[in-house]
Amino acid sequence: MASQGVDVLMLSVGADLPYFCGYEAMPLERLTMLVVPRDGEATLVVPRLEASRVRERPDVFELRPWDETDDPIDIVSRLAGGAAVAAVGDHMWSRFLVDLMGAMPHAAWRRGSDVTAPIRSVKSSEEIERLRAAAAAVDRIAGRLQRGEIDLVGRTEAEVSAELGRQIVTEGHDRVNFAIVAAGANAASPHHEPGSRMIAADEVVLCDFGGTMVGDDGVGYCSDITRCVYTGEPPAEFCEMYDVLFDAQAAGVAAAAVGTPAEDVDRAARSIIAAAGYGQYFVHRTGHGIGTEEHEDPYIVEGNDEALAAGNAFSVEPGIYVPGRWGARLEDIVAASAAGPDPLNRADHDLAVVA
Ligand code: ZN
Ligand code: ZN
Ligand code: ZN
Numbered sequence: 001m002a003s004q005g006v007d008v009l010m011l012s013v014g015a016d017l018p019y020f021c022g023y024e025a026m027p028l029e030r031l032t033m034l035v036v037p038r039d040g041e042a043t044l045v046v047p048r049l050e051a052s053r054v055r056e057r058p059d060v061f062e063l064r065p066w067d068e069t070d071d072p073i074d075i076v077s078r079l080a081g082g083a084a085v086a087a088v089g090d091h092m093w094s095r096f097l098v099d100l101m102g103a104m105p106h107a108a109w110r111r112g113s114d115v116t117a118p119i120r121s122v123k124s125s126e127e128i129e130r131l132r133a134a135a136a137a138v139d140r141i142a143g144r145l146q147r148g149e150i151d152l153v154g155r156t157e158a159e160v161s162a163e164l165g166r167q168i169v170t171e172g173h174d175r176v177n178f179a180i181v182a183a184g185a186n187a188a189s190p191h192h193e194p195g196s197r198m199i200a201a202d203e204v205v206l207c208d209f210g211g212t213m214v215g216d217d218g219v220g221y222c223s224d225i226t227r228c229v230y231t232g233e234p235p236a237e238f239c240e241m242y243d244v245l246f247d248a249q250a251a252g253v254a255a256a257a258v259g260t261p262a263e264d265v266d267r268a269a270r271s272i273i274a275a276a277g278y279g280q281y282f283v284h285r286t287g288h289g290i291g292t293e294e295h296e297d298p299y300i301v302e303g304n305d306e307a308l309a310a311g312n313a314f315s316v317e318p319g320i321y322v323p324g325r326w327g328a329r330l331e332d333i334v335a336a337s338a339a340g341p342d343p344l345n346r347a348d349h350d351l352a353v354v355a
Pocket of ligand 3: 315331
């Protein structure tokens with residue numbers, strides 16, 4: 001906060017709050033806010049009826065419940081104590097921010113992520129191990145998918161998505177964040193919404209799924225993996241495209257060393273896809289950071305020249321999408337470490353042929 005020139009940090013709904021105090025705010029019209037003055041003690045302001053859900057941490061914050069007839073904006077602005085520069089959580093509802101701006105008319109406003117993103121994006125070794133455990137859980141599901149142990153042909157994308165979701169929970173996650181299942185031409189849409197489309201023989205099935213594993217401290221860590229399988233012998237043309245994707249993804253992982261600018265990881269993957277003539281079909285950045293949120297800093301994208309630091313964790317997920325025809329993506333979570341790129345996902349990277 002001192003280096004960012006921020007006097008008070010205020011966190012409400014969103015991943016920052018559990019990260020810093022182990023409590024996740026319900027997205028309610030009743031205000032929950034952690035108020036952190038730069039030179040003072042932190043206070044967690046919560047509706048009285050939620051207070052019993054808070055794991056008290058007197059070493060971290062003081063608890064300040066408010067009653068139905070109290071004015072929580074007044075409580076928060078008093079705790080902020082005339083701050084000249086206030087940073088508010090990126091996901092705070094605008095109704096609270098608008099009220100706070102009224103109660104603190106002289107404050108300048110900043111995004112909370114100016115303070116929190118640099119902290120959250122550098123994981124401790126304990127956090128990396130929690131991401132590794134979440135990655136291992138989705139790897140087990142990917143393995144079953146690749147061995148043909150999850151029925152595909154004759155089921156709808158939505159049915160397979162629901163099954164992946166159940167397995168995400170069975171494998172130890174507390175929440176399912178997404179389970180994309182895209183068959184045939186639908187695989188050309190990177191964020192396809194699984195629907196009533198029946199999966200047939202002899203087509204690609206792209207599966208991208210992940211969830212959140214919450215620890216005893218109330219902080220959750222995310223998984224995110226993409227694998228493709230083919231329901232029959234893939235045509236040579238698809239195999240050629242997949243081989244390019246395989247090489248591009250491996251090159252991206254290999255480039256993910258400490259000190260490398262994030263955009264160079266993107267370039268490493270993209271240049272291989274472009275050189276093979278598929279450049280126009282790779283329509284998104286190569287990756288995103290991951291931690292307590294499924295998308296967070298650092299972003300692996302052209303224009304981000306920030307050097308990777310030990311403890312950064314992010315996806316490397318190039319894709320090739322040929323509209324109306326087919327598509328493929330290959331995604332691992334990778335941690336940058338002093339010993340080199342540390343891929344957390346270990347599921348097989350080949351295009352599995354399933355019956
Ligand atoms: Zn995505
Ligand atoms: Zn994904
Ligand atoms: Zn991802």
